[in-house]
Amino acid sequence: MDFRRLWLATTIDSFGSWLLVMAVPLQVFALTGSAMSTGLALAVQAAPAVLIGPWAGAAVDRWPRRTIVVTANLASAGAVLLMLPAHAGFVFAGLLAESVAVCFLRPALRALTPGVTDDLARANSLMAFSDSALRMAGPLVGTFLTARGWFEAVVVTDALSYVVAAAIVATITVRTSPVTSPDRPQLRRVLSAPLLRGMLATSWVYWAGNAALTALLVPFTVTRLHGSGEALGWLIAGLGVGYLAGSAVSRRLLTRFGTRAILTVAYTTVGLCFLVMVNATSVPVAVVAATAAGVPGVVASIAITYRVQVDTPDAALGRVAATFYISDSVAAVAGALLAAAVVALTTLPVALNAFSFLVLSTGLLAWTAPGVTAASRRRPGPRTARGR
Template sequence: MLDVLRVRDFRLVAVADLLSGLGDWLLLVAAPYFVLRLTGSTMATGLTLAAETLPALVLGPVAGVFADRCDRRRTMLAIDVLRAATVALMLLVHHPGQVWLIYVALIGESGLGQFFDPARRALIPALVGRGPRLAAANSLTALVSGTVRLVGGPAGGALYALAGFGPVVALDAASYLASAILIAAIRHRPGPVSPQRQRGTVLRRFADDLRAGAAHLRVTPGLPVVFATAAIFLLGNAALTALLVPFTGTVLHAGAGTLGMLFAALGVGYLAGAPLSRAAAARFSDRRVMITSLAALSAVFAVTFHTHDIGWALVLFVLIGPPGVCFLVAVDTYLARRTPDALLGRVGSAYGMIQAAATLAGMLGGAVLGQQVGIGVTADLAALCVAVSAAVALLIPRHSTADSLDASKSSLAAPPERSADC
């Protein structure tokens, strides 16, 4: 898996992702606590988390087209600089009447991220190819995510307690600027401008691009089923996420410290899952990895939220990580290998919209059901939802390697085309 770091440009992207991700998680913990201290309102605190979800649902289509029409490296560079400036707005907040600035900054940061993520996803296959290195790159990305989850949350809480909100915000802004510097050093450049893509008005070209992306998702064998599988899994996963706080308090009879330990255990599982996902990708098809991972997750989920022992809960949270990472890496690799470079941004943003919508619905449903029917029954329903996603994954066609786009090549045969609009 680490062999892919020999690709200089991917190495820059991976380190940039690590730095900006750490900054995000520092703020993810500190911002709600800061708002709670200023306002004393749990609703105001909850809005800081809701502000992260809405932009993904609204901006997804625009972001995907933008990522495909523009130089992805330049897009990522500009977005990082803008995110640094947006986050810095929170340094101006000193009393409850200014809390709205935090919401503006969080929505702006999340909205800009909707343009960054599809561009990053689409750039990776251009840097490492669509062969074995693509799965390795996605596994390494999962390793970065696990590291961020393990370190970012506790570090954010500790830094906020020791130094206050301002230094956390400054560090997050600095992480974006450091990421921008690394991305600026990427040597990869897109191919020549395509004159045909410049015809018509901006609105007409945008509509045409949306239709092309939707058509690819609709007619490419396997993609609709993979999207449905991911949506059902994420729905159940988010419902369980909504149960974490009441599960910790009412089932484990523990406090915030134990909740932090559970998140850390999940991070350990993510770290362990990264090399496992690479090994699984080398031995099995993406289809088999998805089915097996989801089946394992449904079993672990079914047990986890019924345990009353903190020690066993920590062990089970570690066990959630490996199959979760294997599934997510398999989905990313599957989508990239069956999507032309010119459409990767739109497919990535569509997947991001599915993630956001399913997560929002799952968290709302989990919270309501947990209140109405109890934690145990809701957890069982969520685990059943994940089991259903494993059954749906059985409908994924059994593609051969030849069915993938350039699956056996280390890089694309021809450079991607870009519009002159950006």
């Protein structure tokens, strides 16, 4: 019952977030007409994690995790409402404030999940499945409304989703151990595990390339595909269809194959699909490629979340989850800034192909990275010591 409530809360949260996720760069691009501005929007969204992430991870391991999730949701709602004036300055301010709250929210959610269920493979697959379903509809509706001047409606909906999610999480009972252990393993010692270290490195490269392509997605749609905001929505919706399919099979893959095999095949396939997408000249071809990329993309994401939860001591789970979040955020900042720089120095097609090849190369890195081995597929035993 508690996991179902957590699942419902994250689903509602995802609904609002996916409405806004591509509406923001579309609104910024419409206000500024600059491809660099969309990259800046992504950088502003990810930057707070670099400074705040370590403190957030420590807080998740020290304070009640349910309380952190509730508070962060409410803070995110207030931050999103800063975007209501729908001008570039307010949009950037809202993004920045929301990102600060999310620095606490994302690691806390990852650390909270083992406290409400023992079947982590199933839990992560179900959460990814519902998130993927919303990924199909959310960006399509959000970009549709934004393209017609209804950006404010998207903002209000996202804020309400945060509030409702907070109310649901407040009713969840999180299992705890009879005696709270004072032992908080040093983060450096935990991350010295070869598997976690290898996943961290490959994930960074992957998300840097992914963020660069995301930053260029709006100008790609407008200039190469000659599409509108609705075409952008179809691309993101197609990616969501792929995520939906991938999340449906991820649990079986996690229990049958090793982490190295999963990440190698997933990253390589995503890179190949991106190459097809960025060289497409029609919206249907680009949508098919984006859909195909979504299947391995979500499998890789679920595999990393699952292994972090399984291979990390509960007393350090918040900090490790925050470390991965920080790493991904730094990669997002780097990718967004690199995208703007490469476009300025070369051309949009060159940049799109270069970052697609970067994603493709992550497959080789995953295969050769120390620690990301087939031996890491052991199933977890019961976890009795839970977060608060």
